[in-house]
Amino acid sequence: MTGFVNPCAPEDAPIVGRNSPRLDSTVKVTGRAVYTVDIEKPGMLHAKVLRSPHAHARILSIDAAAARSLPGVTAVVTREEITGLNSYGTYVKDQPVVATESVRYVGDVVAAVAAVDERTAFAALDLISVQYEQLPAVFDVRAAMEPSAPAIFPDQPFAAYPEYGDGASGAAHTAHNVSYEFRYETGEESVWADCDYIFEDTFTFSRMNHMHLEPFATVAEATANEIEVWTSTQSPFPMRKELARVFGLPENDVRVNVPLLGGGFGAKNGPKTEAIAIRLSQLSAGRPVRYCMSTEEVFLTLSQHDAILTVKSGLKADGEFMARQSRVLLNGGAYADASPLVAEKAGYRMPGAYRWKRIDSVCQAVITNSVPAGAYRGFGATQATWASERQVDLIAERLGFDPLELRLKNAKELGEEFVPGESPIDSDLKHGLNLVADAIGYRDRTRSSNRGMGVAIGIKDGGGVNKPAQARVKVTTNGDVFLNCALVEMGQGGHSALCQIVAETLACDPKRVKYAAIDTDNTPFDQGTNASSGIAVMGHAVLQAAERVKCSVLDTAAEHLMLDRQSIRLDNWHIVDAEGTTYELPPLIMDRFGGTGFEFTADGYYKVRNSSSAPLEAPCIFWEIGWAAAEVEVDPETGRVELLQLVVSGDAGKVVNKLGCRGQDEGAAVFGLAQALFEELRYEDGELLNGEALLYRVPLAEDIPRLFSSITQEQGHGAGPFGTKGMGEGGMLPIAPAIAQAIADATGAQLTSLPMTPERVYNGIRAARLRQGGADGNA
Amino acid sequence: MRGQKLGAGLIAQSQSALPPFTLHRPTSLGEAVALSRQHPKAVIAAGCSDLVAQFREGLEPEVLISVQRIKELRAIKNDAGVLRIGSMVSHAEASRSHEVLSSVPALAAAWGSIATVRIRYRGTLGGNLLSRRYRYEMPVILSALGGQMLFQGGDVEALPISSLWDRDSLWDRNLGNVGILTAVTVDTASLLWFGYERSMRPVSTVSLAVRKDPVAGLTVSAVCGSEYRQPFLLSHTAEATDITELDPVSVGGVLAVQLPDEAGDYAGSIDYRRHLVGVLCRRLLAEATGNKGKEG
Amino acid sequence: MSLESPESSEERFAHKVEFELNGSPERHCVPTSATVLDLLRNSCGKQGVRASCERSVCGACTVLVDDLPVAACSTFAFDVDGTRVETVEGLAAQDGTLSAQQQAFRECGGFQCGFCTSGMLMLTTALLRQNPQPERDQIREWISSNTCRCTGYEMILESVERAAELASAKQQDQVSE
Numbered sequence A: 001m002t003g004f005v006n007p008c009a010p011e012d013a014p015i016v017g018r019n020s021p022r023l024d025s026t027v028k029v030t031g032r033a034v035y036t037v038d039i040e041k042p043g044m045l046h047a048k049v050l051r052s053p054h055a056h057a058r059i060l061s062i063d064a065a066a067a068r069s070l071p072g073v074t075a076v077v078t079r080e081e082i083t084g085l086n087s088y089g090t091y092v093k094d095q096p097v098v099a100t101e102s103v104r105y106v107g108d109v110v111a112a113v114a115a116v117d118e119r120t121a122f123a124a125l126d127l128i129s130v131q132y133e134q135l136p137a138v139f140d141v142r143a144a145m146e147p148s149a150p151a152i153f154p155d156q157p158f159a160a161y162p163e164y165g166d167g168a169s170g171a172a173h174t175a176h177n178v179s180y181e182f183r184y185e186t187g188e189e190s191v192w193a194d195c196d197y198i199f200e201d202t203f204t205f206s207r208m209n210h211m212h213l214e215p216f217a218t219v220a221e222a223t224a225n226e227i228e229v230w231t232s233t234q235s236p237f238p239m240r241k242e243l244a245r246v247f248g249l250p251e252n253d254v255r256v257n258v259p260l261l262g263g264g265f266g267a268k269n270g271p272k273t274e275a276i277a278i279r280l281s282q283l284s285a286g287r288p289v290r291y292c293m294s295t296e297e298v299f300l301t302l303s304q305h306d307a308i309l310t311v312k313s314g315l316k317a318d319g320e321f322m323a324r325q326s327r328v329l330l331n332g333g334a335y336a337d338a339s340p341l342v343a344e345k346a347g348y349r350m351p352g353a354y355r356w357k358r359i360d361s362v363c364q365a366v367i368t369n370s371v372p373a374g375a376y377r378g379f380g381a382t383q384a385t386w387a388s389e390r391q392v393d394l395i396a397e398r399l400g401f402d403p404l405e406l407r408l409k410n411a412k413e414l415g416e417e418f419v420p421g422e423s424p425i426d427s428d429l430k431h432g433l434n435l436v437a438d439a440i441g442y443r444d445r446t447r448s449s450n451r452g453m454g455v456a457i458g459i460k461d462g463g464g465v466n467k468p469a470q471a472r473v474k475v476t477t478n479g480d481v482f483l484n485c486a487l488v489e490m491g492q493g494g495h496s497a498l499c500q501i502v503a504e505t506l507a508c509d510p511k512r513v514k515y516a517a518i519d520t521d522n523t524p525f526d527q528g529t530n531a532s533s534g535i536a537v538m539g540h541a542v543l544q545a546a547e548r549v550k551c552s553v554l555d556t557a558a559e560h561l562m563l564d565r566q567s568i569r570l571d572n573w574h575i576v577d578a579e580g581t582t583y584e585l586p587p588l589i590m591d592r593f594g595g596t597g598f599e600f601t602a603d604g605y606y607k608v609r610n611s612s613s614a615p616l617e618a619p620c621i622f623w624e625i626g627w628a629a630a631e632v633e634v635d636p637e638t639g640r641v642e643l644l645q646l647v648v649s650g651d652a653g654k655v656v657n658k659l660g661c662r663g664q665d666e667g668a669a670v671f672g673l674a675q676a677l678f679e680e681l682r683y684e685d686g687e688l689l690n691g692e693a694l695l696y697r698v699p700l701a702e703d704i705p706r707l708f709s710s711i712t713q714e715q716g717h718g719a720g721p722f723g724t725k726g727m728g729e730g731g732m733l734p735i736a737p738a739i740a741q742a743i744a745d746a747t748g749a750q751l752t753s754l755p756m757t758p759e760r761v762y763n764g765i766r767a768a769r770l771r772q773g774g775a776d777g778n779a
Numbered sequence B: 001m002r003g004q005k006l007g008a009g010l011i012a013q014s015q016s017a018l019p020p021f022t023l024h025r026p027t028s029l030g031e032a033v034a035l036s037r038q039h040p041k042a043v044i045a046a047g048c049s050d051l052v053a054q055f056r057e058g059l060e061p062e063v064l065i066s067v068q069r070i071k072e073l074r075a076i077k078n079d080a081g082v083l084r085i086g087s088m089v090s091h092a093e094a095s096r097s098h099e100v101l102s103s104v105p106a107l108a109a110a111w112g113s114i115a116t117v118r119i120r121y122r123g124t125l126g127g128n129l130l131s132r133r134y135r136y137e138m139p140v141i142l143s144a145l146g147g148q149m150l151f152q153g154g155d156v157e158a159l160p161i162s163s164l165w166d167r168d169s170l171w172d173r174n175l176g177n178v179g180i181l182t183a184v185t186v187d188t189a190s191l192l193w194f195g196y197e198r199s200m201r202p203v204s205t206v207s208l209a210v211r212k213d214p215v216a217g218l219t220v221s222a223v224c225g226s227e228y229r230q231p232f233l234l235s236h237t238a239e240a241t242d243i244t245e246l247d248p249v250s251v252g253g254v255l256a257v258q259l260p261d262e263a264g265d266y267a268g269s270i271d272y273r274r275h276l277v278g279v280l281c282r283r284l285l286a287e288a289t290g291n292k293g294k295e296g
Numbered sequence C: 001m002s003l004e005s006p007e008s009s010e011e012r013f014a015h016k017v018e019f020e021l022n023g024s025p026e027r028h029c030v031p032t033s034a035t036v037l038d039l040l041r042n043s044c045g046k047q048g049v050r051a052s053c054e055r056s057v058c059g060a061c062t063v064l065v066d067d068l069p070v071a072a073c074s075t076f077a078f079d080v081d082g083t084r085v086e087t088v089e090g091l092a093a094q095d096g097t098l099s100a101q102q103q104a105f106r107e108c109g110g111f112q113c114g115f116c117t118s119g120m121l122m123l124t125t126a127l128l129r130q131n132p133q134p135e136r137d138q139i140r141e142w143i144s145s146n147t148c149r150c151t152g153y154e155m156i157l158e159s160v161e162r163a164a165e166l167a168s169a170k171q172q173d174q175v176s177e
Helices: A025-029 A118-125 A141-145 A189-194 A236-247 A274-283 A295-299 A339-348 A381-399 A403-410 A429-440 A494-506 A534-561 A585-593 A658-677 A735-747 A758-778 B029-038 B051-056 B091-096 B098-103 B105-111 B117-122 B125-130 B138-144 B161-165 B248-256 B270-289 C036-043 C100-107 C117-130 C136-143 C154-176
Strands: A045-051 A057-063 A073-077 A109-115 A129-134 A168-172 A178-186 A197-205 A217-222 A227-231 A254-258 A289-292 A307-315 A321-333 A358-367 A451-462 A469-476 A481-484 A513-515 A569-571 A574-576 A582-584 A599-606 A622-635 A640-651 A707-713 B022-024 B043-045 B063-066 B076-079 B082-086 B148-152 B158-160 B180-187 B191-197 B205-212 B218-225 B232-238 C010-012 C014-021 C024-031 C062-065 C068-071 C084-086
Touching: A025 C100, A025 C117, A045 A118, A045 A274, A057 A109, A073 A118, A073 A274, A109 A118, A109 A274, A141 A307, A141 A321, A141 A358, A168 A339, A178 A339, A189 A307, A189 A321, A189 A358, A197 A381, A217 A274, A227 A236, A227 A274, A236 A254, A236 A274, A274 A289, A307 A381, A321 A339, A321 A381, A339 A358, A339 A381, A339 A451, A381 A403, A381 A451, A381 A735, A403 A429, A403 A451, A429 A451, A429 A622, A429 A640, A429 A707, A451 A735, A469 A494, A469 A534, A481 A494, A494 A513, A494 A534, A534 A569, A534 A574, A534 A585, A534 A599, A574 A585, A582 A585, A622 A658, A622 A735, A640 A658, A640 A735, A640 A758, A658 A707, A658 A735, A658 C154, A735 A758, A758 B270, B029 B063, B029 B148, B029 B180, B076 B098, B082 B098, B091 B098, B091 B105, B091 B117, B091 B125, B098 B105, B105 B138, B105 B191, B117 C068, B117 C117, B125 B138, B125 B161, B125 B180, B138 B161, B138 B191, B138 B205, B138 B218, B158 B161, B191 B270, B205 B270, B218 B248, B218 B270, B232 B248, B248 B270, C024 C036, C036 C062, C062 C117, C068 C117, C100 C117, C100 C154, C117 C136, C117 C154, C136 C154
Parallel strands: A045 A289, A227 A254, A321 A358, A481 A513, A640 A707, B022 B063, B043 B063, C014 C084
Antiparallel strands: A045 A109, A057 A129, A073 A109, A168 A178, A178 A358, A197 A307, A217 A227, A217 A289, A307 A321, A451 A622, A469 A481, A469 A599, A569 A574, A574 A582, A622 A640, B022 C010, B076 B082, B082 B180, B148 B158, B148 B180, B191 B205, B205 B218, B218 B232, C014 C024, C062 C068, C062 C084
């Protein structure tokens, strides 16, 4: 992809390590990387669980006496053993450690056992007798909202949610089987009267599993008064808070250690294996308990939200967008988990990349008897972008506009507010659209039969809402550096990037910076590794800590060497003065501090300022944008789609690690590609058909188009350190809509449901032919 | 995932806690047959790629007979118009075998395209068939070819591959013992053409063979494979003497309508499936006959 | 073929396995139902072998048995008796110098979370042994055996191409020495 001129950050000042391999590369290519699944403790016990075979049933009785008395079994947890423990959930606290009065989906945990080995644990589970009384179950969101549908939570669980700012509001339990509802509106309702055209369309969005290769896993050592876990979580401090709440302990008696993660993609937020392992350990005299799920159990633990999205948009005859109303139903599954937050974001992001005079969004998270849905890469924006972008294409076709030109006409300008009170758009959206369009030759495409192209853009507020982060940097006498903060490395390259920021600041080799192990007793506070916040939020805290350390080193050196503080600088753990003379720091430090020397330490902190005029508590720190263009060839007889070209682009603001940025965009794009064409959790009458690795199709190397590339833009407007922005989710957003429009361009089939299976494409082509035949007749 | 023994729920059996079994590793077929007679409920193990999954789904054999060491089961022969492939032949070996390549080259090509490179080295013909998973491809490929499974040491000597999906049959261990699958035979003397279409996998695959009928005419056998439904055998005998006389469109249509309603599943309604199978059969026949037929 | 007497072909519940692991002899007595994954991770301490799907689909546990890639999770330990087994731990030289494959995955960013990486490296090792100069199509076909959820694969394909380059350069160096 040469020949494009990006509005780039200056190439002349690259961040140190920009073009080098990630710092975690050696440990990962030698097999020495340690994940939670690798943690072993002396005397460690193994936990296994019994899961509900019913989608909805009352538990009449549980008899676990035989399991308890089986030799080798140290503890059994059923509802009796969790009396007094609190339930958990992000805003709505509805999920108990194990099922209490009822089970709410196939896979809900009914009982857990700890034993000396896994085989004994399984044998014990086989001895537990449970009597169920089956209850009517509901799987479809619309059906679940009918007053006649079974109430999945007859008693409304405790819920707490934020105070929103201008135009936004949220509430729990607003309708039958609705766990949370988010609303946003701005502009005058009267705008609709000025529209020349109004279109309403409904879209459906499928549901995927995260399929992180490392399953959910925890090793817990716990007594009634003290808990320590090693666990695969993206959010060590929220985990500590939630576990302290569940077990009724002070937070300083709960210690969370987080090794490397073998993938997360949003799944590893909130308790999964933790509470069960802890309770079993407490009942096993504090012996360590390992609870590691199998892949099949991961499928029964958390998923993405499938959704039905109805979008009504009004526009002027010349194609100017005027008003948009959206009604989104998210399938939250049996427990709320992060559904309220996803509802908030899906609703808030419905305007997409465009200028509207009136916006009115409602998003409801609906409770059904299926696997709980939670955070998933893209977080509501994937659902919103699918509907938003797809409708732009439908409108373009109806009114005879080129889909790209209609987008360029209505896309927000760099610096324009997303909505009143919110941060301005910090990327040139049109530049990115043209970039990907030109990269596949969109404007020069020949209209050969059955081939077509599409371009799309996705946008999400990045960096989390109102998110604080803290970091600590320490430098030893010899200039060996520690970075101490709670950003979890789950594949995104965050550890490497943050170490590079420290190295850049201290003017040292990034290899000298060690990312310290994460442990909530010692690591500075952070709200979690999510929302692409690593660089833009934590990066600032790290930068500030590194700068403060540098200042204290320079202060000490200036005083000791009697040099002008302003004229000296740090370089590779030497002081360089105005004349260019260098002074080694270690002898200076030994001289000054004596003994074993010293360790320079400083903390950093960052948070965006709160604002009541920002709809979501605070303006977002950056906008994460994904642009994509696709070319397909469709076999109209079978509906088979071959992806010929896919170009994805993100704006890094400024690149910290080139391979890292590229990997984030390409990895995210392939999630989008899979969602577009084949990957989905398949439910038939409430039964999950493909909840295991053989039947659940994830993309393989052979699914990637031969022409697949990413363009990392460096537009330089990011609010992160050095002009950076977050990466990792944007690349997923525009892929399905771009492919959908390419299919429409090729065949006339306008699809509104994901994934775009051969049958859907085939039926879409037939419908398009009928439509065209009908239109000809009516013309 | 497996059912809990008292029916109280689901348990996710892990591979590191499989129940141990008495292991036999015979080195000759005779020894294996004797063991199989002695232990009629024993599990016969080949490459084990699928077997571990079956254990995790609840299989708990007391006795396991590994046939890995039996050289006789790795033989491939092509004698007097019959291709005979040993049950322990791996997918990689079969697809490169001179005997297969020279007698039914399209079978070698199809065989070399299934699964993944990793599975092709490890997985065997016997394992692929006797796992009896709808999704696996060798039953689809070989039942169109009219493949016969040969057994020793059980209650049966030969069964057609299409019988893998029979209900109330010997596959139910309570009803009998098939013994040891030794080989699969394919009649190549009457075979005029074979082809396998997997570009629509996993939605649908189609294998198709054209044979000279022993009495008169040509028989076209097609098998439609999918993810959630058993393979279905579709067949048509045409009054033709030469393959070029077959009309791909009409024969494709005749085959497709035979697909029963139960072939419709989550990944494709029955209407779509019949349409798709018709298209894929037509395309295979066009290749077979060199005759495009009347395009639909 | 076998030195064992017919009588000893019957073993009950426990099984002795002797094999070569990364060039060194190993002898273990394991349950008959033990898998190679269990044997390598728990008896031999090779934690670089990763367990994920446990049903031979994802390939995270790929190791080499007599030069061929095998899913350790779905191969019984008794089946590696008398074979040569290789894991990611055996790729680098004793002094820690990375192999061509390891260097290439590092340089080209052919990993992210790292959980599929051991398996991808072993798959690459097997491919390059069979064909030191593979074309892109063959690389795609081989890499399609294993799942990576992070990278989107393009950077893995590039890593394998680069590994072939580095390996052939290394070989030329050795020849010229």
